[in-house]
Structures are given as C-alpha cells and as structure tokens.
Amino acid sequence: MAIELKRIVQLRPMAPADLPAAHALSRAQQWPHRAEEWSAFLDLGEGLVAERDGVIVGTTMWWCYGEDYASLGMVIVAREAQGLGIGRQLMEAAIERLSGRTILLNATDEGLRLYKALGFEPFGTILQHQGAPFDIPVAELIPNERVAPMKAGELADIVRIDGEATGLQRGRIIDHLFDQAQGVVLNREGDQAGYALFRRFGRGYAIGPTIAPDIGGAKALISHWLGSNTGMFCRLDVPEDSGLSAWLDEMGLPCVGRVTRMHRGELPAHGKALRAYSLVNQALG
Ligand SMILES: CC(C)(COP(=O)(O)OP(=O)(O)OC[C@H]1O[C@@H](n2cnc3c(N)ncnc32)[C@H](O)[C@@H]1OP(=O)(O)O)[C@@H](O)C(=O)NCCC(=O)NCCS
Numbered sequence: 065m066a067i068e069l070k071r072i073v074q075l076r077p078m079a080p081a082d083l084p085a086a087h088a089l090s091r092a093q094q095w096p097h098r099a100e101e102w103s104a105f106l107d108l109g110e111g112l113v114a115e116r117d118g119v120i121v122g123t124t125m126w127w128c129y130g131e132d133y134a135s136l137g138m139v140i141v142a143r144e145a146q147g148l149g150i151g152r153q154l155m156e157a158a159i160e161r162l163s164g165r166t167i168l169l170n171a172t173d174e175g176l177r178l179y180k181a182l183g184f185e186p187f188g189t190i191l192q193h194q195g196a197p198f199d200i201p202v203a204e205l206i207p208n209e210r211v212a213p214m215k216a217g218e219l220a221d222i223v224r225i226d227g228e229a230t231g232l233q234r235g236r237i238i239d240h241l242f243d244q245a246q247g248v249v250l251n252r253e254g255d256q257a258g259y260a261l262f263r264r265f266g267r268g269y270a271i272g273p274t275i276a277p278d279i280g281g282a283k284a285l286i287s288h289w290l291g292s293n294t295g296m297f298c299r300l301d302v303p304e305d306s307g308l309s310a311w312l313d314e315m316g317l318p319c320v321g322r323v324t325r326m327h328r329g330e331l332p333a334h335g336k337a338l339r340a341y342s343l344v345n346q347a348l349g
Pocket of ligand 1: 142
C-alpha cells in the first residue's frame with residue numbers, strides 16, 4: 065500500500081502559490097478560513113501539500129514556539145482522496161520534521177483515530193462558540209480593575225503574560241496579530257493582568273487569545289469586545305474547563321462544535337496565576 069501510494073501522492077513544502085488550492089480544500093470542508101488566514105498561516109509557519117497527478121489533495125501545517133513546542137493544524141485531505149493513507153503520510157512527514165518537539169493540536173472527530181494511532185494523547189476539549197449577540201451585560205469590574213486599550217509599548221509585557229499562561233513563546237504570532245487586531249488589557253492595581261485581542265476571522269470576528277488571572281477577568285475582557293460590537297458575528301474557541309461556556313450560551317453565542325486537545329510529547333509547563341480563556345484559533349492554539 066505505502067509503495068503504491070508514493071506513486072500516486074507526492075509531498076512537498078507548501079508555497080504561497082499553493083494557497084488558493086489549500087483554501088479550496090478548507091472551503092470544501094465548510095471551514096470558515098479566508099484567503100487572508102491561509103496567507104498568515106504560511107507567513108508564520110510551514111506546511112506540506114500532497115499532490116496527486118499535479119493536483120493538491122491534502123495539506124498539513126505547523127507553527128513552532130521556541131525550541132521545544134509546535135502547534136499543528138490545517139490537516140485536510142480532499143473527500144475523494146480520503147481513506148487512502150494520505151492523511152497518515154502527511155502527518156508522519158510533519159512529525160519527522162518536528163522531531164524533538166512536543167506537538168499540540170486540536171482534533172476533529174474525523175482526525176481523532178489517525179492522531180491516536182500516531183501517538184497523540186487527549187488532554188481536554190475546546191468548545192467553539194459563535195453568534196451575533198445584541199444584549200451584552202456590562203462587565204462587573206472589581207475595585208482597582210479596568211479594561212484599557214492596548215498600546216504598542218505594552219507588547220513585550222503582553223508576550224510575557226501570554227507565555228506565563230500558555231508556557232509557549234508566541235511572540236511572533238502576537239506581533240503579527242497586533243498589526244491586524246485591536247487589543248485590550250486588563251489592569252489590576254495598575255499592573256497588566258491579562259489581555260484579549262479582537263480581529264477579523266472567517267465569517268466575522270474572533271475574540272482571542274484571551275488571557276486572564278480568573279474567570280471574572282476573562283468575562284470583563286470578553287464583554288468589552290462583545291459590548292462594543294453588538295450584533296456582529298463573533299467566534300470564541302474556549303477550553304471546556306474554562307467555565308465560560310454556559311455564560312456564552314446565555315448571551316447568544318451558542319456552542320456549535322467541539323474538538324479534542326491532543327499532545328504528542330510533554331505538555332508545556334505554565335504558571336498557575338494566569339490561563340488562556342480563549343484560543344487564537346484552533347490551528348495555532
Ligand atoms: C482526518 C483526515 C485528514 C484523514 O485523512 P485520510 O487521508 O482520510 O486518512 P488516512 O487514509 O491516512 O487514514 C488515517 C486513519 O484513519 C482511518 N480512517 C480513514 N478514513 C476513515 C473513516 N472515514 N472513518 C474512520 N476511520 C477512518 C484509517 O483507517 C487510518 O487508520 P490506520 O492508518 O490505522 O489504518 C481526513 O479525514 C480529513 O481531511 N477530514 C476532514 C478535515 C478534518 O477533520 N481534518 C482533521 C483536522 S484536526
């Protein structure tokens with residue numbers, strides 16, 4: 065099977081010229097990514113495409129964080145080419161290139177079996193919430209807490225806070241997002257205690273990442289963005305154990321899907337004082 069497959073599918077590094085074909089694959093899956101998101105994915109990371117008779121039938125991508133970690137995503141095989149081992153071949157090639165690093169991913173139900181077979185283990189669930197809510201309660205701030213616009217001069221502190229919460233060096237991604245996103249910072253007692261970005265994504269906007277010391281801080285950051293963009297289509301990908309799901313449901317952002325967080329290698333160690341309440345997106349984590 066493997067030898068026969070090599071003849072019909074060739075893997076090669078993804079190049080900018082492949083992006084329209086890659087985008088067509090994600091659209092066929094009804095995934096909401098725009099050309100801009102694909103282009104940012106390739107600016108920030110690397111990928112492989114599987115070609116059959118000169119036609120791209122599969123993709124996978126990854127993004128490295130520091131020396132030890134990587135996030136992997138955009139694993140897609142065209143429907144007509146599924147079940148032939150192409151997904152496995154793409155994943156094996158990516159794993160080889162990421163040798164020595166822990167790989168993190170968010171698995172759809174369709175991908176679970178493949179990832180488990182390749183040594184990935186589940187460690188939680190991400191819930192996809194989205195909607196266009198109108199009625200957003202004003203955040204209840206605690207004394208000496210405020211939500212303020214993020215300034216360019218705060219970027220280094222934001223990257224540090226983000227690293228504390230995730231255990232990942234995501235400076236490059238945050239820099240890139242900062243160019244296109246609006247950000248707010250949660251200040252407590254005059255110190256930066258969290259942040260949340262708001263930016264175009266897919267059908268509307270995404271709120272993420274959201275980093276906060278507790279659920280009250282996360283709600284203050286998220287309600288800032290929802291309250292100042294009422295009626296706009298917004299999406300958040302939140303960990304199931306964040307405690308945010310029922311609150312988002314009530315506000316008119318129902319849960320429309322779930323994916324399984326998986327890791328291959330040791331999970332990043334992070335501090336207990338801060339955590340991620342929403343992802344950048346499912347691919348980047
Ligand atoms: C997940 C996906 C990439 C797998 O690609 P693929 O080329 O079909 O997978 P492969 O043929 O390499 O098969 C991989 C494993 O899944 C199993 N598998 C394949 N199709 C399957 C199906 N329809 N149902 C159950 N298992 C299936 C195979 O048995 C194989 O296991 P094995 O290697 O132990 O025999 C593909 O189904 C896909 O693109 N799905 C839609 C997008 C998606 O959800 N991507 C995952 C994002 S995290």
